Amino acid sequence: MTNLSVQLPESLYKQIEALAVKENISIEQLVAIALSAQVSAWMTKDYLEEKAKRGSWERFQQVLSKVPDVEPEEYDKQLMDS
Template identity: 30%
Template sequence: MNYALRIPDYYKDDIESVKGNVSLNQFIVNAIAEKVASLKTLDYLEQRAARGSREHALKMLKNASNKQPNDLDSF
């Protein structure tokens, strides 16, 4: 799939400073992939939240242990 893309000149310095040593095309492809992934993640989390309930979450928290974690539980 090919698109003609017009990027405003005022983004030039910012793009050059963050893209590293990859091509502008690869930078844009990666940016699109990141945006799509974040939107899919947001959609997934909203769907999960819609299926959940505050009552169930509070019930689960009541069952949580009050025991302190041991040294091997943390990094």
């Protein structure tokens, strides 16, 4: 494990502290979980942006045009209403 020292505004620290108590975990665990989630979100965003660069709106439209223009099955309509 690597130690990291950071400066936090007092108000943010108080929020983190309260949430850690509520979740019954240490502040260190809470910060690690939160940072992990944010890094994952950034990496996913970057991944999707790279995939989008390789995509083609025209090709998407071609594929979409092959989908039949019909009403959904009854069980699918029920899922949409849920």
